[in-house]
Amino acid sequence: MGGAARSLTVSPISGALGAEVAGVDLAQIDDAAFAAIHDAYLAHQVLVFRDQDLSAESYAAFARRFGTPAEYPFAKGWTDIPSSRH
Numbered sequence: 001m002g003g004a005a006r007s008l009t010v011s012p013i014s015g016a017l018g019a020e021v022a023g024v025d026l027a028q029i030d031d032a033a034f035a036a037i038h039d040a041y042l043a044h045q046v047l048v049f050r051d052q053d054l055s056a057e058s059y060a061a062f063a064r065r066f067g068t069p070a071e072y073p074f075a076k077g078w079t080d081i082p083s084s085r086h
Helices: 003-007 029-043 056-064
Strands: 009-012 021-022 047-048
Touching: 003 056, 021 029, 029 047
Parallel strands: 021 047
Antiparallel strands: 009 021
């Protein structure tokens, strides 16, 4: 497991679903840390990350690691990230 993944902790929020992930900077995660986050997502379905300082581009880059972000016609997206870059 990579250095960032070693310090990552996952704490369940409730019995039904959800967990808080701590000890990781989402703007600078390595593949091992992302694998741990992905596993936590599959196990808990909803993840909470506190105290992250992400630009819109960093947030979009993190989201793209899960797959191609979907655009929904009823929700307005970020204007500073063109949809062609999603």
